Amino acid sequence: MSKRTALQIATYGIVCLAILLVPSFMDDAFILNKYARYLVLGILAMALSLSWGYAGILNLGQAASFGLGSYCMAMALKLRTVPVHTGKSGLPDFMVWNNVETLPWFWEPFYSLTFAIFAGVAVPVAFAMLLGSFIFRGRVTGVYVAIITLAALVVVNLLIIDQQRYSGGFNGITDLAQLELFGLTFDAYSSSSYYLIAISLTVSLFFALAVTKSKAGLILQAIRDHEERVRYFGYDVARFKTFAFAVSAGIAGFAGMLYTIVMEFASPTFLDVPLSLSVVIWCAVGGRQSLLGAALGAIIVTGMQGALSESEIFLESWTLIMGFAFVMIVLFLPKGLAGAVESLVDRILPKDRTAPGKSKAAADQCGAKNSAGGP
Amino acid sequence: METILAQILTGLSIASILLLVALGLAIIYGTTGVINLAHGEFVMIGAYTAWALQTYVGVGLIESLVVIFFTVALFGWIIEKTVIRHLYRRPLDTILATWGIGVMAQQAIRLAVGGELRYVQMPSAMSSSVSILGIEISAFRLFILALSAVIFGFTWYLMYRTSIGMKLRAISQDREIASCFGIQSKRIYGLTFAYGAGLAGLAGALVSPLKSVSPEMGTTYVVDAFMVVVLGGVESLIGTVASSVILGELTGFLAFYSNDTLAKVLVFLAIVVLIRFRPQGLFAAKVRS
Numbered sequence: 001m002s003k004r005t006a007l008q009i010a011t012y013g014i015v016c017l018a019i020l021l022v023p024s025f026m027d028d029a030f031i032l033n034k035y036a037r038y039l040v041l042g043i044l045a046m047a048l049s050l051s052w053g054y055a056g057i058l059n060l061g062q063a064a065s066f067g068l069g070s071y072c073m074a075m076a077l078k079l080r081t082v083p084v085h086t087g088k089s090g091l092p093d094f095m096v097w098n099n100v101e102t103l104p105w106f107w108e109p110f111y112s113l114t115f116a117i118f119a120g121v122a123v124p125v126a127f128a129m130l131l132g133s134f135i136f137r138g139r140v141t142g143v144y145v146a147i148i149t150l151a152a153l154v155v156v157n158l159l160i161i162d163q164q165r166y167s168g169g170f171n172g173i174t175d176l177a178q179l180e181l182f183g184l185t186f187d188a189y190s191s192s193s194y195y196l197i198a199i200s201l202t203v204s205l206f207f208a209l210a211v212t213k214s215k216a217g218l219i220l221q222a223i224r225d226h227e228e229r230v231r232y233f234g235y236d237v238a239r240f241k242t243f244a245f246a247v248s249a250g251i252a253g254f255a256g257m258l259y260t261i262v263m264e265f266a267s268p269t270f271l272d273v274p275l276s277l278s279v280v281i282w283c284a285v286g287g288r289q290s291l292l293g294a295a296l297g298a299i300i301v302t303g304m305q306g307a308l309s310e311s312e313i314f315l316e317s318w319t320l321i322m323g324f325a326f327v328m329i330v331l332f333l334p335k336g337l338a339g340a341v342e343s344l345v346d347r348i349l350p351k352d353r354t355a356p357g358k359s360k361a362a363a364d365q366c367g368a369k370n371s372a373g374g375p
Numbered sequence: 376m377e378t379i380l381a382q383i384l385t386g387l388s389i390a391s392i393l394l395l396v397a398l399g400l401a402i403i404y405g406t407t408g409v410i411n412l413a414h415g416e417f418v419m420i421g422a423y424t425a426w427a428l429q430t431y432v433g434v435g436l437i438e439s440l441v442v443i444f445f446t447v448a449l450f451g452w453i454i455e456k457t458v459i460r461h462l463y464r465r466p467l468d469t470i471l472a473t474w475g476i477g478v479m480a481q482q483a484i485r486l487a488v489g490g491e492l493r494y495v496q497m498p499s500a501m502s503s504s505v506s507i508l509g510i511e512i513s514a515f516r517l518f519i520l521a522l523s524a525v526i527f528g529f530t531w532y533l534m535y536r537t538s539i540g541m542k543l544r545a546i547s548q549d550r551e552i553a554s555c556f557g558i559q560s561k562r563i564y565g566l567t568f569a570y571g572a573g574l575a576g577l578a579g580a581l582v583s584p585l586k587s588v589s590p591e592m593g594t595t596y597v598v599d600a601f602m603v604v605v606l607g608g609v610e611s612l613i614g615t616v617a618s619s620v621i622l623g624e625l626t627g628f629l630a631f632y633s634n635d636t637l638a639k640v641l642v643f644l645a646i647v648v649l650i651r652f653r654p655q656g657l658f659a660a661k662v663r664s
Contacts, residue, residue: 058467138651143410146470147605148650151643154598158643162636277474284471316486323479330472331461 003349005213012209012292016202020195029189036188036197036262038302040255042295043201045282047251049294050208052283054217055244056224058146061153062279065124065249067271069256071160071173072123074266075107076116080177093175098165107166113181117257124253125246132242139238141227153276161268172267179261188264197258201295204251208291211247220244281322285329286336293338381510382627388516390623391523394616395578396596397603398530399571401615404604406547406567408466409459413473414600415593416480417572421447421579422588423484426493436584437498443580444573451572455565463564481590490590495583519581526574531612533570543567602646608655 019039023032044066051057078092091103109115135148160167168174179186186193211217219240222230231237260266269275279298286297301322308318333340400414424446428439454476462469501515534540545553546560554560578596586592603622607614622642629638 058470134651140651140654143466143470144650144654146410146467147601148647151647155640155643155647158636158640162640280471281475317482319482320479320486323475323482327458327472327475327479330468330475331458334465334468 007345007349009209012205015292015296016198016205019201020198022198023191023194027191029191032191032194033189033262034306036194037259038299038306039194039197039201040259040262041279041282041302042298043204043255043258044252045279045286045298046205046208046291046295047248047255048279048283049286049288049291050211050251051244051248052280053288053290053294054212054224055220055241056227057241057245057248058142058280059149059245059248060146060276060280061149061151061156062248062252063271063273063276064149064153064156065128065252066256066259066275066279067156067160067266067268068124068127069120069253070260070266070270071167071256072110072116072120072253073179073257073260074173074176075110076113077176077179077260078173079107079111080113080180081175092168092173094168094171094173095165100165104166113179120257121250121253124249124256128246128249129242132245133238136238136241136245150273150276153271153273157268157271157273160271168266170268172265172269174265176260176264176266186261188262193262197262200254200258204254205291205295208247208251212291216240216243281326284336285326287338287342289335290338290342293336293341296338297336377509380508381512382631383624384507384510384512384516386624386627387520387620388512388623389627390619391520392578392582393599393603393623394527394619395523395581396575397600397607397615397619398527398612399574399578400597400600401604401607401612402530402534402574403568403571406543407459407463407564409462409469409473409568410466411473411571412470412597413454413477413480414571414575415595415597416477417447417451417575417593418579418582418596419484419588419590419593420450420480421576422495422583422592423488423493423579424576425580425583426495426588427488429495435498436495436580440577440580443576447576447579448569448573450576452565452569454572455568459568460561460564477593481593484590492587492589494587495580497584515584522581526577527612527616530574534612539563539566602642605646605650 022035026032026035044062047065048059048062051059051062081092091100092107095103109119131149131152135145140148161169163169178188184192186196212221219230219235220243223235223237223240227237256270259270282298282301283294284297285301286295287293305318305322308321329336335342396414396418399417400411403409403411403414421443424443425436425439428434428442429436432439434442458472458476459469462472497515501513501518504511504513505517506512532540534544542553542558542563545556545558546563550560579593599622603615603618606622607616607618625642626638629641
């Protein structure tokens with residue numbers, strides 16, 4: 001392990017530890033809930049950084065995975081609400097209002113919480129694998145990927161709003177039960193939910209870090225830097241891209257489930273275009289090529305958004321400030337805040353040449369390895 | 376028969392507005408490769424300029440069109456010179472930067488004149504309706520149709536019969552070689568952006584009497600206009616017209632005969648499949664790459 005990797009792991013560990021320690025200084029349930037929300041969005045941004053920053057896939061439809069995960073969790077928790085909020089034989093209230101007589105077949109399995117948690121990850125992954133292989137087998141790249149993913153998001157969003165009888169339409173799914181897992185109850189306004197989310201953030205951060213450090217992760221970075229070259233070496237570029245796309249979707253779906261737990265509802269706004277574009281902003285601000293950077297970017301931006309929109313002076317103008325800051329970062333800090341920190345580290349720690357570098361070095365390395373074996 | 380004819384006319388009316396928005400977008404994208412997500416905000420600013428001129432200066436809509444064109448064109452030119460100029464080597468980042476600009480423009484308008492809906496009066500001479508083959512159609516819609524045809528003709532002339540158009544086409548084929556021949560690509564890029572923005576501003580001014588004016592009004596137009604550009608293929612003016620008509624008529628008919636949401640879903644799915652198999656668009660000319 002190189003010095004740099006060790007430093008990276010140490011940084012990740014310290015940040016996660018700091019996040020985990022927050023409840024020991026803070027026991028205001030309302031504030032903890034707010035922080036937990038920011039952390040969930042951090043996971044979401046981190047997932048985008050995996051596909052955008054590491055594989056070069058600008059997925060403007062990231063919120064689709066997030067929303068699907070969120071709805072899976074909401075469906076399970078809706079079926080567990082106390083009968084007051086439901087119709088005959090536990091039929092969810094909005095179905096009663098829409099004159100639905102029996103529970104639709106695809107709601108049935110959600111009586112099982114295990115299935116719901118599985119589906120919250122598996123449904124987005126399956127969706128991403130379908131869409132991903134459709135896009136990448138056709139060698140669609142760059143801007144067109146962005147447009148297709150955006151269009152796919154709009155389709156999913158419109159369908160969910162349109163199927164009001166089964167999805168709650170514009171209102172989403174509300175009045176949910178609290179999650180009970182391993183004998184623990186996760187009240188949205190309690191430290192238990194905060195811990196659940198902080199631990200989830202830690203686990204998914206290190207999982208994603210492991211993916212980027214694996215061989216597949218290196219090949220993905222090489223694809224990002226020079227797709228054609230990697231293809232000429234005989235790698236199945238489409239498969240690697242679909243893999244990155246699906247892993248990112250899985251993490252986003254996982255984040256969506258957590259979001260339902262802290263928000264206590266699921267809504268079509270969890271998969272609308274503005275949220276999806278906001279994720280891109282958080283990622284760009286924090287640094288798309290740094291998992292931790294992207295997560296912190298989301299936490300900082302949403303945190304500032306929350307703080308600024310609460311104060312009188314900035315209530316109106318924070319969007320303007322955010323827009324301006326964002327344009328400036330795109331112009332002058334294309335690698336985001338993490339990129340700025342990294343170039344600082346570069347000055348202190350001279351680059352060691354043996355380590356798999358983060359940028360072009362990856363493509364060159366893969367090249368060197370393969371051309372050595374080739375004719 | 377008459378309902379069908381009426382439907383066709385409604386579709387054409389939708390298409391003519393789509394064309395005005397998409398034409399500017401197609402020219403900007405075709406020439407500079409910039410995905411301009413702030414294009415909808417150009418439309419919005421055009422509509423607000425029309426509203427401001429009418430409310431504070433008392434100028435009618437038709438008389439103020441020229442002023443609106445140049446105001447929004449200036450706005451587009453400034454954006455190109457301050458932001459876009461730095462991003463030509465990073466096309467994906469233009470999506471982000473122009474989106475940021477769009478957000479800022481919306482919020483700036485909201486702060487300046489408030490977020491409530493505004494209304495622009497239709498020119499009194501055109502508020503009546505005209506009867507064509509037994510179909511009643513509003514004179515103003517006919518005016519939009521005629522004007523967009525004129526503007527399209529002018530754009531075609533500009534692109535294919537003037538030296539500035541030739542330079543522009545040269546740059547869109549190969550910027551570096553064009554520069555070697557002494558074409559000042561920086562200047563042309565600025566002008567292209569200004570012209571595209573101006574067209575969007577005109578579109579905004581023209582729709583302002585038909586729909587209410589709000590800071591968010593641009594968002595719907597930019598998505599639809601993008602679909603037109605994707606369908607028509609860049610660098611093809613005829614393609615832009617054809618796909619405007621196709622999408623305009625399709626939207627008109629689908630909205631009339633079926634569920635609005637489902638129609639939209641179908642159109643979007645069709646676009647996804649289209650990009651996958653024909654990313655160059657339906658009408659793109661064959662070019663050797």
